[in-house]
Amino acid sequence: MDHFPLYRQLASHYRQAIEAGTLRAGERMPSVRTLMERHDVSLSTALQTCRYLESQGIVEARPRSGYFVCHKPRSALARVAEPGIALPDTAQYVGINEKVSAILVQAMNAKVQTNLGVACGAPELYPNEPLRQAAVRALRQSPEIYGRAVPRNGYPGLRAVLAKRAMHASMNLSADDIVITHGCTEALNLAIRAVAQPGDIIAVESPTFYGVLQILESLGMRALEIPTSPQTGISLEALELAARTYNNIKAVVVVPHLQNPLGAIMPESHKDRLVTWCEANRIALIEDDTYALLTDDDTPLPALKSRDHTGNVIHCASLHKTVAPGMRVGWMSAGKWRGRVEMLKYAHSRPNESLSQQVAASFLGSGAFDRHLRRLRTHLYTQRQQVAQAIDGYFPAGTRLTVPAGGFGLWVELPDQRDSQAVFESALEQGIRVAPGIMFSNSSRFASFLRISCGTPYNSELDQAVRKLARIVDGARRLPDLPAQV
């Protein structure tokens, strides 16, 4: 936490208070003097705090009367409810692929005008020009880049920069600990294959990123879905209960920061407990930290891996969402499975090509990276608030909404068990793409949920789309009575 200036920490504190409703829209912020006294900070820090909150559109200055909270708490809609801890299903050989493929193919074949369906930003949110320039430079500096075989485990320069950056997330890694992969997807494949065999049980969040379920299904492993809170992530009680029921859980896959699709961020105490528990129970902990850098608050969050002292945590991440959606550069640090992961990577696809690794190394090693992240975060924050407010305004009463503190998406529960797959299909006919809840679980528990992404700058077309979507939701059929397990 001490990498970042005090005013940012204070601003984060007040933003949270506003979002929790402790300070409401229209209320006056504590005065600059109060801030100075209450937090024992200088005038300059107190002022910077207010100006930063203002720059983020959270408070507004009114002449001669100070700062006021300028928008209502995130949503007038109720939050999505917390899950129970009971395990609703037995561990399954998934069955997600057909469902997901059908949805992806439908979406691909449609004429999509408004894409609220993919967890990814619009091209203009990414540093196209610096990356392009870095590529041209690399091609000049390494004229034989295509004529030479690529180095095993990845381009050394990128591994070194990543090891350095890992310190921000409180991890202590050397370049040798890092293997470059084709996105986080390949890293997750290798991690899961390193620790488990076909037939084994892997605990995952529920709902979870569908990619994990696809991987498990394709490997003939069983997914055990663990109830997961939209606020605090995977339920540790439920996980502990699961381990008492199944004595052969080989690994847990967790997205600790901005979980997909919920947007949950695990509290530090949960991280601690999870790492310790996994170790004690000899269950490998696979951390998918794809979204860590996209929290609104740019104070870096410590990775689960930072608490790992025995090599039991495999850390996986990617530049695909944060630096460039056109880049397939991921990385992993596999702890005690490092040798096995290196071998598996070699057998899986051989090392990655050099060029985009050189581009990534040069960009990540420059000041432009942090500047880009600040800009991206601010955009995503604004876009998320705007879409959330539109949902708030247009969606039928009874809709529930989780607005995460970062990332691309909102998690929406439709009122009265409306069928979100029907909504997906009707919306697609009108050129609007969303992600129906059934993609994120092997059960039908989320059949009335939507993930709505906010990667595109808000404008009147987007506003129109949300309005249309609201009408579609309103008219959508209800789900048939669900099986008792749900």
Next chain:
Amino acid sequence: MDHFPLYRQLASHYRQAIEAGTLRAGERMPSVRTLMERHDVSLSTALQTCRYLESQGIVEARPRSGYFVCHKPRSALARVAEPGIALPDTAQYVGINEKVSAILVQAMNAKVQTNLGVACGAPELYPNEPLRQAAVRALRQSPEIYGRAVPRNGYPGLRAVLAKRAMHASMNLSADDIVITHGCTEALNLAIRAVAQPGDIIAVESPTFYGVLQILESLGMRALEIPTSPQTGISLEALELAARTYNNIKAVVVVPHLQNPLGAIMPESHKDRLVTWCEANRIALIEDDTYALLTDDDTPLPALKSRDHTGNVIHCASLHKTVAPGMRVGWMSAGKWRGRVEMLKYAHSRPNESLSQQVAASFLGSGAFDRHLRRLRTHLYTQRQQVAQAIDGYFPAGTRLTVPAGGFGLWVELPDQRDSQAVFESALEQGIRVAPGIMFSNSSRFASFLRISCGTPYNSELDQAVRKLARIVDGARRLPDLPAQV
């Protein structure tokens, strides 16, 4: 065969005669007039044939007396013997990874001056400059290349060019049939996973490319090694016998052209029989056609896939060896498993990045590609002959040598069961890297073989290295008595 000019076909005919010893070094070539009469060709074609053979260094012109064969038949050393057809092992859960990893790590950590160990050409044999220029052009034409998500199944422009090129190998494919992968390695992973499950038996060539054994081991499948001829490839008798012994063979993986490490090229009649037999026996046929474009003779060879009428053949290939070792662009055409392969590719690593696909598309679509291939083939031919002659001259009596009609490597059997792993280790100490036979099989059958690659232009340093290697072979220990199965 009719894509190529007549003089090439004639030249190929005479080269084969020379290599088979039908025409010997110093002998006179049939005169131009004889050629015209014998083959019913024009003067111009007859002349072109002789000049082409001359340009390849196979014949030389002597003033006023015609053309003479200018080097001895490929090798004075005996060829490596043909294998029997008995199945020497039961289908195994392989066990290759530790062996191969140990060898690769040893080689990586050594100071290698002369690399006779990797099946890949020196950087100067590749079209560095045209590729670099294509990359710069692509970056100019698509300034948002890194900011946009990459298209599913691969860059459409590359898939289209590959479909067109596939016609040269007599395949009829559309761009939609093709999925771009991370090299042939990923294609093989996906192909094997598409058709088989853990525990299943996969028939492979013996000796075979170690990557296939690694993949099978990492997937928990069993490899059944089928005796393979250095001349004609996998033994169909042995394969048929195997299918009578094991009723659960799920697939056969075959490298029909310039098999690694033997260099065998399957005769057309074998290809026909193999495709038909696999289909009749409901055994998937996975074709790894990595080396097809590297035959000395540039008449394109029809792929196994070209004989496939039911979608039972999965064709895999790569640009890694032929266009650029720094490029990890492979592709596959999965017949009736196309949908499953598309899904697996998505779950395995998501689609490849755009840039190198655009570079490949632009290069493959230009005349520079064929020019490059002609140049590469000629270099490889010359280098291979030179290394073969050096082995001929320096290696101890009793050495056996297979000189393939294309590609990177020679397959060498050491005399008196000398231990090739010991040779590998001693050579490495002297800065020379070779590939010991134990890498290419799960058995110890090839423990007295070496694969020697000829990717680097021949010079006095290389000559010295072969001489040193010969001395090491001469002094190497014998293998302990081998188990009866060998």
